Amino acid sequence: MKHVWFLAWQSLRFNRLQSAILIIGLAVPLYLPLTVNGLVARYQVGLLRRAASTPLVAGGLGSRFDLVLHALYFRGSVPRLLRMADVEAMRATGYAAPIPLYVRYTAHHAPIVGTTLDYFTFRRLRLARGEQLLELGDCVLGAEAAASLGLAPGDRLMTDPENVFDIAGSYPVKLRVMGVLEATGTPDDRAVFVDLKTTWLIGGLAHGHTDVTSTNTDASVVLERGASNVTANAALVEFTEVTPTNITSFHFHGEPADFPVSAVIPVPKDEKSATLLRGRYQGPEATVQILAARSVVEELLGLVFRIKRFFDANAALVGVATGLFLVLVVLLSLRLRRPEMETLFRVGCARGLMARLMAAELAAIGAVSLALAVAGAAVTIALVSLW
Amino acid sequence: MITIEQLTFHYRHSTFALRVPRLLVADGQKVALVGPSGSGKTTLLHLIAGILLPDEGTITVGDTQPARLSDAGRRAFRIATLGLVFQDFQLLEFLDVLENILLPYRINPALNLTGDVRQRALQLARETGLEPRLRHRPGRLSQGEKQRTALCRALITQPRYLLADEPTGNLDPAAKKRVLDVLFEQCARAQTSLLMVTHDVSLLGRFDRAFDLAEVSR
Numbered sequence A: 001m002k003h004v005w006f007l008a009w010q011s012l013r014f015n016r017l018q019s020a021i022l023i024i025g026l027a028v029p030l031y032l033p034l035t036v037n038g039l040v041a042r043y044q045v046g047l048l049r050r051a052a053s054t055p056l057v058a059g060g061l062g063s064r065f066d067l068v069l070h071a072l073y074f075r076g077s078v079p080r081l082l083r084m085a086d087v088e089a090m091r092a093t094g095y096a097a098p099i100p101l102y103v104r105y106t107a108h109h110a111p112i113v114g115t116t117l118d119y120f121t122f123r124r125l126r127l128a129r130g131e132q133l134l135e136l137g138d139c140v141l142g143a144e145a146a147a148s149l150g151l152a153p154g155d156r157l158m159t160d161p162e163n164v165f166d167i168a169g170s171y172p173v174k175l176r177v178m179g180v181l182e183a184t185g186t187p188d189d190r191a192v193f194v195d196l197k198t199t200w201l202i203g204g205l206a207h208g209h210t211d212v213t214s215t216n217t218d219a220s221v222v223l224e225r226g227a228s229n230v231t232a233n234a235a236l237v238e239f240t241e242v243t244p245t246n247i248t249s250f251h252f253h254g255e256p257a258d259f260p261v262s263a264v265i266p267v268p269k270d271e272k273s274a275t276l277l278r279g280r281y282q283g284p285e286a287t288v289q290i291l292a293a294r295s296v297v298e299e300l301l302g303l304v305f306r307i308k309r310f311f312d313a314n315a316a317l318v319g320v321a322t323g324l325f326l327v328l329v330v331l332l333s334l335r336l337r338r339p340e341m342e343t344l345f346r347v348g349c350a351r352g353l354m355a356r357l358m359a360a361e362l363a364a365i366g367a368v369s370l371a372l373a374v375a376g377a378a379v380t381i382a383l384v385s386l387w
Numbered sequence B: 001m002i003t004i005e006q007l008t009f010h011y012r013h014s015t016f017a018l019r020v021p022r023l024l025v026a027d028g029q030k031v032a033l034v035g036p037s038g039s040g041k042t043t044l045l046h047l048i049a050g051i052l053l054p055d056e057g058t059i060t061v062g063d064t065q066p067a068r069l070s071d072a073g074r075r076a077f078r079i080a081t082l083g084l085v086f087q088d089f090q091l092l093e094f095l096d097v098l099e100n101i102l103l104p105y106r107i108n109p110a111l112n113l114t115g116d117v118r119q120r121a122l123q124l125a126r127e128t129g130l131e132p133r134l135r136h137r138p139g140r141l142s143q144g145e146k147q148r149t150a151l152c153r154a155l156i157t158q159p160r161y162l163l164a165d166e167p168t169g170n171l172d173p174a175a176k177k178r179v180l181d182v183l184f185e186q187c188a189r190a191q192t193s194l195l196m197v198t199h200d201v202s203l204l205g206r207f208d209r210a211f212d213l214a215e216v217s218r
Helices: A002-014 A016-052 A064-073 A084-093 A117-122 A143-149 A196-202 A271-280 A293-336 A338-347 A351-386 B041-049 B071-081 B097-101 B103-107 B115-127 B143-155 B173-190 B201-206 B213-217
Strands: A056-060 A096-107 A110-115 A127-130 A138-141 A156-158 A174-181 A192-195 A222-225 A230-232 A263-268 A288-292 B002-010 B017-025 B030-034 B056-061 B082-085 B161-165 B193-197 B209-212
Touching: A002 A016, A002 A351, A002 B103, A016 A064, A016 A293, A016 A351, A056 A064, A056 A271, A056 A293, A064 A263, A064 A288, A064 A293, A084 A096, A084 A263, A084 A271, A096 A117, A096 A196, A096 A271, A110 A117, A110 A143, A110 A196, A117 A263, A138 A143, A143 A174, A174 A192, A192 A196, A263 A271, A271 A288, A288 A293, A293 A338, A293 A351, A338 A351, A338 B071, A338 B103, A351 B071, B002 B041, B017 B041, B017 B213, B030 B041, B030 B201, B030 B213, B041 B056, B041 B082, B041 B161, B041 B193, B071 B082, B082 B143, B097 B103, B097 B115, B097 B143, B115 B143, B115 B173, B143 B161, B143 B173, B161 B173, B173 B193, B173 B201, B209 B213
Parallel strands: A110 A192, A138 A174, B030 B193, B030 B209, B082 B161, B161 B193
Antiparallel strands: A056 A263, A056 A288, A096 A110, A096 A263, A127 A174, A138 A192, A156 A174, A222 A230, B002 B017, B002 B056
């Protein structure tokens, strides 16, 4: 058989352009379904694993898909925000320990996840380098975020402005990188974690600025000075970074109970508590919805699979068409290669060997096409996963 | 020995007819097959090789009557017993000169491609002046080089019978002498019977005898 493979290889090498076209022509229809199936399988595993590790997700009323995708994968926004009062109310039920999340801002396009230290314990996130969040303005980076931004503990990271044309809006805040988390292969790797208060600072609910209450203050920044209140103008310098020297000047405006969170991960004590908690928020007057993350993700995957079936049908049709083309190519190549076959016949080559020679060529083309398609699919899946 | 008795053959849809009442080629004998174009020289070689089947009469090569064998049997007989040099060379375009010479060993499971065989192929290539062209494909060879490659391929298996269809037809005088020297030397060394088509009457002196198809068909 080694001679058959040798002759097949020599023939393919000699007709390298035709062989290459055939290989590509076969590899592409194989690559597409392999990639789609691979990606769907990968997403399915990833989505379900994340959902399975998150028993419940709570948020404002609206699309349950938006809420789960937001809370689990930090993607998109939620239609309605919750207030800290809602989080405390949930805690007061005694059924679960709520972990608030406020995901709205970004730093170099990485989502900034405002939360509490409980989140790190809940997700079993461990530091690879540096320290945990200590003060306002600190951040901890997911492994991928740190690698892609090229940051390490001690570096600074500027948040993205929400709207570059809104000059009266909140200023970007320079965050201090305290630590980098170990890679987990989850969306946490791509996130920038800060304390919930820091997200409120980024959102402008808190700020720090030069002291305007002192009599030494530059008069040009003061619009009005009352008995208990000083009004400053836009010339007042606001701090964009929290430092040991200015941290005491940072303060919040408004009622803490009204401060926003975008989602909550209630960690129930047990299954019974989870059921009771969900029951508590099921009335028509409820302004908070509590969802079982897994069932929502499964429902979402059901939609994906419905779409995938169209892809599969399409791939099957393309496969049939490719198969027919291949048959045509083989028949035409037999005609083109008749002199070659005639030579082999005259020299004394057995009919079976000639058939095996053709089969070996086709098998080699098929194998290389398949290998190319598998490699292409693997690379695509890896690249898409990185992206 | 090759024995032909009362052979007749005609192509379908053609007026051509070949008749050979009797032809004997003894073991080790060198016979020139002569005759004008269209007299059936190539056809006779193809009949002996079992590529074509006679209408009547018998052809016996050694102990075998190729016409009595199955298609597979005739192929196996051809590759195991005969060396064939075709008028149109019949080289595989995708193989280089060396691999074309070694082709019988690649397509016949009964033949073992050993280092000795490779050495013999190199020796034949050297003797026929093909050594510098061993890694060239037929597309880059001259007609003479192609013919010498076909000759080497026929000789590589050291066949008992060599059927050659004008193997020197495309060669210049020097190359012709060189190829014939190799051909006769190889045949003498292996006691190979040679039946060779030629139009070149100046070569007839090197053969044991000549067989004129025009005369026997008349």
